[in-house]
Amino acid sequence: MIPIIELIDVWKSYNGTQALRGLNLEIQRGEIFGLIGPNGAGKTTTLKIIVGLLKMDRGIVRVNGVDISEEPFEYKKLIGYVPESPSLPDYLTVEEFLIYSGKIRNIPGEQIREKINYFVKLFELEEKRRVLIVSLSRGMRQKVTIASALIHDPDILILDEPFIGIDPVGQHVLKDLFIERIKEGKTIFISTHMLDTAERLCNRVAVIYGGQNVASGDLKNLQQLSKTRENATLEEVFLKLMEEAKEQIVEEPIEKRRRGIFGPLGRR
Amino acid sequence: MVLNIYKFKVKAFFGAFRASKASIVLLLAYVIGFLPSVFGFSVMITNAVRQGVYSEIYTEIIAAAASGLMALAILLALRGYTVFEYEQNFIFTSPIKPREFLIASIFTDLTSSLVFANPIFIICTIVVLWLNLSFVSALLIFSAIVLFTFLIFFLKISLSIIKALYRRLWVNALIYILIVILLLPEISFFTDLPLKYILMPYPSTFLARILIDGLYNRVTHPINFFSLILYFLLLTMLFVLSSKRNFFPVTKHVPFVSPFDTTMRVQTIKMERSIKTFSRIGIFFTLNPESKSLLNFLMKKEIIRMIRDGTLFTVILIYLITSFVTAAVSARPSEGLSTVLFLTFFLGIYSLIVPLTLISNWRFSDFENLWIPLSSSADMRIIMKAILYDFVVTSSIVPSILILILSIISSINPLLPLTLVISTSLIGCSATLYVIIKFLGRKRRGTPSLLIGWASMLFSALLLTPTYILVALSGFIELNNIVNILSSALILIYSALIMRYFEGKIEKNIANIEI
Numbered sequence: 001m002i003p004i005i006e007l008i009d010v011w012k013s014y015n016g017t018q019a020l021r022g023l024n025l026e027i028q029r030g031e032i033f034g035l036i037g038p039n040g041a042g043k044t045t046t047l048k049i050i051v052g053l054l055k056m057d058r059g060i061v062r063v064n065g066v067d068i069s070e071e072p073f074e075y076k077k078l079i080g081y082v083p084e085s086p087s088l089p090d091y092l093t094v095e096e097f098l099i100y101s102g103k104i105r106n107i108p109g110e111q112i113r114e115k116i117n118y119f120v121k122l123f124e125l126e127e128k129r130r131v132l133i134v135s136l137s138r139g140m141r142q143k144v145t146i147a148s149a150l151i152h153d154p155d156i157l158i159l160d161e162p163f164i165g166i167d168p169v170g171q172h173v174l175k176d177l178f179i180e181r182i183k184e185g186k187t188i189f190i191s192t193h194m195l196d197t198a199e200r201l202c203n204r205v206a207v208i209y210g211g212q213n214v215a216s217g218d219l220k221n222l223q224q225l226s227k228t229r230e231n232a233t234l235e236e237v238f239l240k241l242m243e244e245a246k247e248q249i250v251e252e253p254i255e256k257r258r259r260g261i262f263g264p265l266g267r268r
Numbered sequence: 269m270v271l272n273i274y275k276f277k278v279k280a281f282f283g284a285f286r287a288s289k290a291s292i293v294l295l296l297a298y299v300i301g302f303l304p305s306v307f308g309f310s311v312m313i314t315n316a317v318r319q320g321v322y323s324e325i326y327t328e329i330i331a332a333a334a335s336g337l338m339a340l341a342i343l344l345a346l347r348g349y350t351v352f353e354y355e356q357n358f359i360f361t362s363p364i365k366p367r368e369f370l371i372a373s374i375f376t377d378l379t380s381s382l383v384f385a386n387p388i389f390i391i392c393t394i395v396v397l398w399l400n401l402s403f404v405s406a407l408l409i410f411s412a413i414v415l416f417t418f419l420i421f422f423l424k425i426s427l428s429i430i431k432a433l434y435r436r437l438w439v440n441a442l443i444y445i446l447i448v449i450l451l452l453p454e455i456s457f458f459t460d461l462p463l464k465y466i467l468m469p470y471p472s473t474f475l476a477r478i479l480i481d482g483l484y485n486r487v488t489h490p491i492n493f494f495s496l497i498l499y500f501l502l503l504t505m506l507f508v509l510s511s512k513r514n515f516f517p518v519t520k521h522v523p524f525v526s527p528f529d530t531t532m533r534v535q536t537i538k539m540e541r542s543i544k545t546f547s548r549i550g551i552f553f554t555l556n557p558e559s560k561s562l563l564n565f566l567m568k569k570e571i572i573r574m575i576r577d578g579t580l581f582t583v584i585l586i587y588l589i590t591s592f593v594t595a596a597v598s599a600r601p602s603e604g605l606s607t608v609l610f611l612t613f614f615l616g617i618y619s620l621i622v623p624l625t626l627i628s629n630w631r632f633s634d635f636e637n638l639w640i641p642l643s644s645s646a647d648m649r650i651i652m653k654a655i656l657y658d659f660v661v662t663s664s665i666v667p668s669i670l671i672l673i674l675s676i677i678s679s680i681n682p683l684l685p686l687t688l689v690i691s692t693s694l695i696g697c698s699a700t701l702y703v704i705i706k707f708l709g710r711k712r713r714g715t716p717s718l719l720i721g722w723a724s725m726l727f728s729a730l731l732l733t734p735t736y737i738l739v740a741l742s743g744f745i746e747l748n749n750i751v752n753i754l755s756s757a758l759i760l761i762y763s764a765l766i767m768r769y770f771e772g773k774i775e776k777n778i779a780n781i782e783i
Binding site for chain 2: 049051052053054055072073074075076077079081083086087088089090091092093099100101103104105106109110112113125132134135148152223
């Protein structure tokens with residue numbers, strides 16, 4: 001079966017920092033896939049490359065079998081994205097923002113209205129519907145962002161720390177929503193630090209460190225790979241894998257590029 | 269202790285400057301860009317003095333400008349004593365005393381002013397050298413400027429502390445009364461009332477007299493200098509008294525603002541405040557999901573943003589000031605400059621600020637939100653087109669309406685100013701948006717907004733050269749109407765072509781933005 005998202009040998013560097021070093025990942029249709037790793041492991045960079053907010057230096061990313069470098073726009077119809085601490089148009093009301101999110105995706109007006117009604121009820125935002133986003137709390141902003149990512153009913157939902165700032169009831173609603181979507185054959189790709197949530201929610205998890213995939217699979221696979229006890233938690237597995245990864249991955253200086261007058265030459 | 273805080277504050281102010289290598293090039297552009305104006309002003313002042321035409325109006329203008337500065341400083345005191353968050357968190361929690369903090373703050377403000385106000389000092393130096401002024405005259409000029417600068421700092425700080433400590437009605441009343449007293453003689457510019465600055469015992473009047481007497485190599489009356497010193501001593505005393513009080517617990521913190529600061533967070537906080545203020549007006553407009561044309565929908569969204577974040581208000585304010593000054597000049601035809609020329613000259617100078625204001629506000633208010641269309645399948649070309657068209661419409665319609673009103677009131681031909689404004693709008697908006705987007709690439713993201721803005725204005729002004737030439741020719745050589753209309757049409761076609769060119773470049777570059 002073709003993976004719905006596939007990353008092959010993906011490299012990305014920012015000025016002087018190597019964020020991804022040949023990252024490989026495979027996410028199957030209909031699963032909740034978790035991406036876990038310490039701060040600076042490259043989780044957000046990975047998600048941003050998939051959704052087209054960052055360009056990789058080299059490697060291949062395929063979404064639904066399509067190479068995103070060759071077809072950089074069409075595949076985004078399949079995607080809904082929720083960034084970590086999203087910036088939102090504060091000058092719009094909740095309703096206007098959701099209308100904007102729907103319009104730029106060419107969704108018919110009537111359908112947009114239906115979706116807005118559904119999500120404001122689901123996330124208990126009815127009273128805030130005509131309130132400017134600037135006045136919303138962090139948790140409410142997060143709910144609005146998730147609603148905007150779902151407005152076109154995407155096949156793949158990509159979420160960067162989606163539970164941060166959301167109250168326990170909201171988190172519960174969200175988890176139910178994710179499970180519901182999986183039943184419909186959709187895919188969810190979550191980056192999170194909340195290991196207990198990842199353990200309960202995700203079908204499979206990838207542990208990344210230093211921009212590399214250290215281990216991936218379901219909890220059983222990870223327990224075997226990390227040689228932890230049979231009923232070890234994801235947290236125990238993660239800590240063990242981190243210990244090993246720190247010993248194995250030696251920080252290498254970033255490859256220096258020859259520079260011409262107008263910028264780097266010979267990009268990889 | 270004072271020195272340590274001074275160093276800390278200066279580093280905080282200029283620190284962000286090191287974020288991008290492009291900053292150095294742009295700072296150079298800033299200095300070079302000012303040189304022609306510095307040179308021009310110096311020539312203008314020197315020639316006026318050499319011709320020996322002494323007029324009281326010069327003293328009046330300098331006194332009015334200096335009073336305006338004082339009034340602005342007093343107005344800022346209305347907010348109470350404001351500090352940056354980092355000062356509250358790191359400095360106020362240390363054993364530093366209020367006076368030490370205030371002295372360090374004054375010297376930091378002086379250092380930062382020196383960087384931006386350096387053209388004024390360069391002009392003074394050139395004028396002093398060219399006019400071959402005596403050492404005493406030069407010394408008096410520079411001493412008066414330094415005294416007046418400190419006087420403004422002491423006034424602002426003392427009133428801010430008083431306002432912070434005593435949040436009573438009388439403080440507000442005192443501040444407003446001072447502002448009114450300082451600005452009242454401005455009326456003399458528009459009326460024949462005998463309320464002139466030269467008749468008032470204001471510090472600004474004494475400063476103006478010292479400067480003008482110095483320039484004309486005349487011996488200034490000692491009372492001018494001693495009065496200025498007296499004001500300085502009085503305000504120093506006020507400063508010493510107010511700095512004894514512990515005002516730390518009553519300070520208000522404001523977002524850290526440095527022209528070299530590139531963090532969007534700070535600008536976003538500023539924008540949030542504007543949105544809370546202006547959204548009450550803009551809430552009457554809303555978006556309709558049934559809208560048939562995506563371009564129209566996106567343009568409406570941008571207009572809503574401009575109303576709700578205060579951008580439109582700023583644009584209207586800029587042009588209202590321009591119109592106000594033009595109307596004031598046209599009310600005094602005896603000053604020699606024709607209204608149409610003055611209006612055109614004024615527009616030529618200020619109209620480039622409008623595209624920059626529009627695009628800078630968009631950058632602070634909406635750039636970080638580009639992740640929404642960029643991560644969707646939205647057509648970025650339509651989104652950028654909507655933004656650009658809105659900028660062009662706003663920056664041309666607002667002044668065009670004002671020009672038309674002015675032309676009816678003053679019975680002038682609006683063709684020249686209209687051509688200038690529309691051409692500036694077409695070229696300024698597209699070129700500035702292109703430069704800003706170019707600088708939003710990850711490698712140059714750290715470049716300070718102030719320098720990017722300056723570079724984009726220079727770039728736009730360069731592209732506007734044909735427009736400026738036409739306007740200058742039409743203004744000084746009286747061309748007939750047909751030639752004027754034809755050349756205006758040509759200029760507008762040229763401007764539209766330039767805009768079309770940049771539109772294409774923006775569409776190409778927007779896909780390369782990394783957020």
